[in-house]
Amino acid sequence: MKIDPILQALEAQKKPRFRFLSQLPMDLPLLGGLLLLSGIAMVVLYSASGQSLDVVLRQGLRLMLALLVMVGVAMIHPRQLANMSPILYLVGALMLALVLLFGKISMGAQRWLDLGIIRFQPSELTKLSTPMMIAWFMARYTPPPAVKRLFGAALLILLPVLLIAKQPDLGTAILVGSSGAAVIFLSGISFKILAGLFVLGAGSLPLFWQFLHGYQRDRILMLLNPEADPLGRGYHIIQSKIAIGSGGFSGKGWLHGTQVHLEFLPESSTDFIFAVLAEEFGLIGCLGLLSAYAIILARCLYIVVQAKDRYSRYLAGALTLTFFVYVFVNMGMVIGILPVVGVPLPLVSYGGTSTVTLLAGFGILMSIQVHQNRQFE
Amino acid sequence: MKSDLTVEDSLRENRLFMHRILASVSLMLLGALILVIRLIYLQIEGHQLYSTLSRENQVKISPITPTRGMILDRNGEPLADNYVTYSLEVVPEGIQDIKALLEAISKVIHLSESELQAFRDLMAKRKPFESVPVRLELSEEDLARVAVKLPWLNGAEIRTRMMRRYPYKELTAHVVGYIARINEKELNYLDPSEYLGTFFVGKNGLEKSYETVLHGRTGHQEYEANVKGRVVRELGKKPALDGANLYLSIDIGLQKVAMEALGDYRGAVVAIDPRTGDVLALASKPSYDPNPFIQGIDKKSFDALQGDESRPLYDRATRGAYPPGSTVKPFEALAGLELLGLPPLGRIACPGYYRLPGSKHKYRDWAHSGHGATDMHRAIVQSCDVYFYELASRLGIRRLHDFMQSRFGLGVPTGIDMAGEKGGLYPSEEWKKSHKRGDWSPGDTVIAGIGQGFVTATPIQMARATAILAHKGLDVEPRLVSRIRAGYDIEPPFPKKPHADRRPIDPGQWETVVSAMVDVIQKGTAHRIAAGLDYSIAGKTGTAQVFSVAQNQSYKSMRLTQSMRDHAWFIAFAPADNPKIAVAVIAENAGHGGTVAAPMARKVMDHYLHGLPHEN
Numbered sequence: 004m005k006i007d008p009i010l011q012a013l014e015a016q017k018k019p020r021f022r023f024l025s026q027l028p029m030d031l032p033l034l035g036g037l038l039l040l041s042g043i044a045m046v047v048l049y050s051a052s053g054q055s056l057d058v059v060l061r062q063g064l065r066l067m068l069a070l071l072v073m074v075g076v077a078m079i080h081p082r083q084l085a086n087m088s089p090i091l092y093l094v095g096a097l098m099l100a101l102v103l104l105f106g107k108i109s110m111g112a113q114r115w116l117d118l119g120i121i122r123f124q125p126s127e128l129t130k131l132s133t134p135m136m137i138a139w140f141m142a143r144y145t146p147p148p149a150v151k152r153l154f155g156a157a158l159l160i161l162l163p164v165l166l167i168a169k170q171p172d173l174g175t176a177i178l179v180g181s182s183g184a185a186v187i188f189l190s191g192i193s194f195k196i197l198a199g200l201f202v203l204g205a206g207s208l209p210l211f212w213q214f215l216h217g218y219q220r221d222r223i224l225m226l227l228n229p230e231a232d233p234l235g236r237g238y239h240i241i242q243s244k245i246a247i248g249s250g251g252f253s254g255k256g257w258l259h260g261t262q263v264h265l266e267f268l269p270e271s272s273t274d275f276i277f278a279v280l281a282e283e284f285g286l287i288g289c290l291g292l293l294s295a296y297a298i299i300l301a302r303c304l305y306i307v308v309q310a311k312d313r314y315s316r317y318l319a320g321a322l323t324l325t326f327f328v329y330v331f332v333n334m335g336m337v338i339g340i341l342p343v344v345g346v347p348l349p350l351v352s353y354g355g356t357s358t359v360t361l362l363a364g365f366g367i368l369m370s371i372q373v374h375q376n377r378q379f380e
Numbered sequence: 381m382k383s384d385l386t387v388e389d390s391l392r393e394n395r396l397f398m399h400r401i402l403a404s405v406s407l408m409l410l411g412a413l414i415l416v417i418r419l420i421y422l423q424i425e426g427h428q429l430y431s432t433l434s435r436e437n438q439v440k441i442s443p444i445t446p447t448r449g450m451i452l453d454r455n456g457e458p459l460a461d462n463y464v465t466y467s468l469e470v471v472p473e474g475i476q477d478i479k480a481l482l483e484a485i486s487k488v489i490h491l492s493e494s495e496l497q498a499f500r501d502l503m504a505k506r507k508p509f510e511s512v513p514v515r516l517e518l519s520e521e522d523l524a525r526v527a528v529k530l531p532w533l534n535g536a537e538i539r540t541r542m543m544r545r546y547p548y549k550e551l552t553a554h555v556v557g558y559i560a561r562i563n564e565k566e567l568n569y570l571d572p573s574e575y576l577g578t579f580f581v582g583k584n585g586l587e588k589s590y591e592t593v594l595h596g597r598t599g600h601q602e603y604e605a606n607v608k609g610r611v612v613r614e615l616g617k618k619p620a621l622d623g624a625n626l627y628l629s630i631d632i633g634l635q636k637v638a639m640e641a642l643g644d645y646r647g648a649v650v651a652i653d654p655r656t657g658d659v660l661a662l663a664s665k666p667s668y669d670p671n672p673f674i675q676g677i678d679k680k681s682f683d684a685l686q687g688d689e690s691r692p693l694y695d696r697a698t699r700g701a702y703p704p705g706s707t708v709k710p711f712e713a714l715a716g717l718e719l720l721g722l723p724p725l726g727r728i729a730c731p732g733y734y735r736l737p738g739s740k741h742k743y744r745d746w747a748h749s750g751h752g753a754t755d756m757h758r759a760i761v762q763s764c765d766v767y768f769y770e771l772a773s774r775l776g777i778r779r780l781h782d783f784m785q786s787r788f789g790l791g792v793p794t795g796i797d798m799a800g801e802k803g804g805l806y807p808s809e810e811w812k813k814s815h816k817r818g819d820w821s822p823g824d825t826v827i828a829g830i831g832q833g834f835v836t837a838t839p840i841q842m843a844r845a846t847a848i849l850a851h852k853g854l855d856v857e858p859r860l861v862s863r864i865r866a867g868y869d870i871e872p873p874f875p876k877k878p879h880a881d882r883r884p885i886d887p888g889q890w891e892t893v894v895s896a897m898v899d900v901i902q903k904g905t906a907h908r909i910a911a912g913l914d915y916s917i918a919g920k921t922g923t924a925q926v927f928s929v930a931q932n933q934s935y936k937s938m939r940l941t942q943s944m945r946d947h948a949w950f951i952a953f954a955p956a957d958n959p960k961i962a963v964a965v966i967a968e969n970a971g972h973g974g975t976v977a978a979p980m981a982r983k984v985m986d987h988y989l990h991g992l993p994h995e996n
Binding site: 145146147185188189191242244245246247248249250251252261262264265266267281285286289290293297300304307308313316320323324327331334335338339340 | 389393396397398400401403404405408411412414415416418419420422423424426427429430431433434435437438604605606607612
């Protein structure tokens with residue numbers, strides 16, 4: 004422990020210029036990455052929304068709100084987060100059940116809970132509460148986990164996933180499921196079991212197929228051959244591919260994407276916003292956006308590696324992996340290698356709730372990072 | 381976080397976790413690689429394809445419809461023209477209360493329930509920013525009323541459209557034809573890009589045969605449109621080229637005379653300028669008014685026309701194949717002169733019938749008691765059948781067929797610039813073998829000699845043959861259109877031959893036949909039209925049998941029903957020494973050619989020749 008005083012001295016020398024900022028529990032590199040991505044998003048959104056400053060401002064306002072939530076979450080100590088996990092999980096599951104019973108139906112799916120003043124989407128809460136719960140559950144035992152623990156964890160994951168899939172909201176169900184699965188993976192599940200599960204999963208695909216809604220099956224079939232119904236179910240994929248492909252190497256230029264502005268590309272400011280970027284900024288723009296995501300992911304991984312306790316590691320790792328899945332599923336759907344499931348492009352697509360949830364997730368990561376280093380306790 | 385955690389355990393756990401993180405990073409890199417490869421595939425590899433598709437999405441083309449060309453007579457009198465109609469239309473987009481607007485409109489002009497229904501049906505089909513007609517043709521009175529009230533009818537507008545019109549109705553129906561809505565069969569062969577904005581196509585007559593030049597060339601407007609089809613901006617424009625105007629050689633005055641000359645008879649009159657082949661009149665009776673066909677004739681009226689036994693829709697002048705009867709005799713005489721030497725038979729005795737050697741069958745002459753001693757001149761003037769029975773037998777069907785077809789075009793279409801022409805028939809041994817039971821018999825040749833039996837010809841064919849005769853073998857192709865006037869280069873659908881060739885017949889031989897044909901009028905079968913003639917006509921009558929009389933039975937025309945009576949023919953050209961007009965007339969079931977058909981031809985020739993400027 005001889006070096007401790009030296010370190011403390013070094014710490015003391017690093018006097019932050021902005022006292023207020025340094026007091027805030029924030030990870031500046033991660034914040035920088037997030038702001039960079041949000042900046043790109045605003046530029047693309049302005050074009051995708053048909054040059055509506057109103058839309059951009061509203062999205063900016065949401066981002067501010069979400070940043071506040073992020074800071075709020077970051078102030079909570081990871082241990083407190085661990086203690087909250089089971090309660091949050093139960094509340095999330097309960098609300099999902101309530102949604103199915105009393106929820107508002109919009110766009111053919113039952114996702115909203117009307118709480119009088121605000122309308123709330125409980126599946127957003129479970130995006131965080133599920134990985135927290137699984138991390139809490141797995142952190143209680145020394146890895147690698149025993150089979151019965153895995154069963155327990157699997158049941159804990161399946162409960163919210165099935166409730167969300169029933170709404171039906173396949174996209175969110177996949178995200179929630181993969182956030183839980185990420186924890187199990189990080190907790191050291193043996194590759195033998197993993198391989199076995201993979202075989203089992205592949206074998207039960209036909210069974211899974213039976214549970215899918217007709218439109219969900221259509222989306223998967225359309226992925227294989229969108230030209231079979233170019234004006235109907237294949238329309239999204241075809242128009243999206245046209246937008247991306249016609250962008251070429253350097254794109255058609257900002258505000259000059261014909262697919263977007265002539266409204267051939269559906270849902271251009273929400274789920275398909277990546278196609279707008281690809282059309283107007285080309286391959287260069289796409290690589291640029293991927294780089295912004297890479298910066299964020301790299302910083303997240305750094306936080307994961309720095310994390311000291313099991314719960315923090317599992318949760319931070321799971322949130323990082325889920326963020327990647329988020330990006331991959333959306334882009335995969337837009338470029339036509341994954342079926343169309345309603346997953347927005349994180350922090351770029353227009354929309355409120357998912358931005359708040361995402362930044363709350365980054366708040367958790369910051370909390371882990373900040374409390375690790377500053378030893379607040 | 382258990383307290384009994386050993387340092388070793390902790391290290392193992394750390395190692396395990398780091399491995400998992402490494403595996404995760406690998407997975408993410410793999411995922412990123414898949415995304416990048418796919419992006420390169422779409423944006424670099426597929427760029428060309430998707431650029432094309434994107435452009436197809438973006439650029440829309442709308443047609444600019446050309447105005448259909450007019451059809452005018454030789455003096456510029458319009459036989460088919462276009463007029464402007466005013467329609468009242470509504471653009472549903474931006475109208476809050478369509479019902480109220482329609483109510484307001486019906487206070488100005490009366491709208492029937494069926495009109496309102498048609499409007500609603502059409503509105504459902506069209507895009508909201510497209511105009512929907514409330515009434516297509518506003519009467520002048522309604523137009524004035526609507527125009528005054530228009531400021532209060534927000535959303536309604538008056539638009540103009542071009543409509544086709546045939547001012548001479550029945551008089552030119554068979555020549556000009558008509559246009560009507562394009563049907564499904566026509567959609568298969570019409571160039572879809574040319575007919576994008578055109579709803580009508582020529583169905584008949586010149587409207588059909590000159591469709592390509594009358595229609596003009598469709599222009600187009602390129603514009604950028606969004607997914608709903610709304611125009612965002614214009615990109616480019618290629619104007620339409622209006623259809624060509626057709627100037628006919630027909631003189632509407634002469635056409636009228638020809639139609640009137642036919643009187644109440646069914647039949648046809650064809651007049652040609654034998655120097656050029658220009659058709660001066662092409663009359664077919666009965667006729668019909670083509671105007672109702674344009675917008676779609678109602679079923680009842682159409683059935684009445686279609687079911688009419690006198691077949692008014694049928695153009696007899698170019699499609700009616702009739703036995704030509706005795707009108708073939710001058711041509712046959714030329715065949716005799718050319719092929720058998722001069723004069724071929726000398727003088728023969730006509731007893732009123734003809735028998736083939738070794739046969740008892742009598743081929744009667746129209747004159748029961750016969751014509752006595754008859755040479756070629758007399759045979760044409762008196763239309764002696766026996767002489768031509770004999771001449772045909774001597775020539776044989778093979779030589780006759782070849783001569784008639786190659787020199788005078790009998791049995792083949794004339795090539796007139798009119799759709800649907802029929803070719804008539806001049807039979808041959810081969811033809812009979814392939815179309816009828818049994819071989820050619822000598823008797824078939826005998827009756828072909830007087831233009832009966834299998835022989836048929838259309839009025840236009842006979843007029844052309846007469847024209848060739850008039851100018852001593854100068855071959856002409858009948859043409860209705862003499863000039864095509866367009867503002868751009870066009871390819872005429874029926875190009876004229878660069879030069880008319882002469883038929884190879886010894887020049888002296890024409891005179892023999894022509895002088896006999898002059899005497900047909902002066903003292904022969906058509907002597908009735910000689911009175912008061914101030915120019916000379918060369919002609920030949922024909923009385924074609926429709927109904928064949930059994931042996932040993934006398935033929936009493938008056939006893940036969942109307943439809944079995946003979947067709948009356950007359951072919952002629954005038955002036956005989958410098959022919960300017962050649963005419964063929966047929967009057968169905970009218971009896972004797974000299975009595976009925978010849979006076980019709982005279983009226984046409986009188987009108988034409990007296991109307992011509994006098995030559996000094």
